[in-house]
Amino acid sequence: MRLELKRELSELQSIVAATAAFFAEHGIDTGLRNVVDLATEELFVNMVLHNTETTADILLEMRPLGAGVEVSLTDFDVDRFDPTRFQPVDIDAPAEERTPGGLGLFLVSKMVDAMTYQYKERQSKMTFQVGQG
Amino acid sequence: MMFSVDQNDSGAVRLSGRLDAASAREAERVLDEAAGECVIDMTELEYISSAGLGVLLRTHKRLLSDGGIRLVGVSPHIRDIFKYSGFDKLFPIEAA
Numbered sequence: 001m002r003l004e005l006k007r008e009l010s011e012l013q014s015i016v017a018a019t020a021a022f023f024a025e026h027g028i029d030t031g032l033r034n035v036v037d038l039a040t041e042e043l044f045v046n047m048v049l050h051n052t053e054t055t056a057d058i059l060l061e062m063r064p065l066g067a068g069v070e071v072s073l074t075d076f077d078v079d080r081f082d083p084t085r086f087q088p089v090d091i092d093a094p095a096e097e098r099t100p101g102g103l104g105l106f107l108v109s110k111m112v113d114a115m116t117y118q119y120k121e122r123q124s125k126m127t128f129q130v131g132q133g
Numbered sequence: 134m135m136f137s138v139d140q141n142d143s144g145a146v147r148l149s150g151r152l153d154a155a156s157a158r159e160a161e162r163v164l165d166e167a168a169g170e171c172v173i174d175m176t177e178l179e180y181i182s183s184a185g186l187g188v189l190l191r192t193h194k195r196l197l198s199d200g201g202i203r204l205v206g207v208s209p210h211i212r213d214i215f216k217y218s219g220f221d222k223l224f225p226i227e228a229a
Contacts (some may be wrong), residue, residue: 094223100186107183
């Protein structure tokens, strides 16, 4: 599955619909949906909010992998920004010291089976796998 | 299922559908009006991302001196999100 996405949060609806159709078409365990939806949203939103130097569409790709799925998001004509090198979140800190910043990428790192980052010719590509373990 | 937010008969704020980056502002608009200890009913909430967690955290911190927020009707999947993020240590959470 390949889907070109405008740099708008309203595209989240399109992502959810396309992911549901992809899971149904390939018979993938729907129990994996929430993790895939979460990781895809967090990485897409991260690109939209942080890679503001481009207006190009973001490419979402999804393919079956074993009993699960591999998802990639590619952002074009952007500076290097590696989401796998996020600041750690102190989940034991009291509420007064907690901030929402960095929570999304932290959650993705905890919930997917694997996550990689590639940067080449000003293209930033995040890939993650779910349902491999 | 589209996101919606309203208050039920007992005064709890009820979240339904998908609380993501596109709907977080709508949730925040309602929760900004909450006062005192705030009960949030998540029985019909299907999904939450970090944008939704941010709304809950900001509301909890604002109301902390009055008791903060209390979550009820939390599904196993959303409870996992709270556990991974450490939010299960920040406010009371009651399962669905």
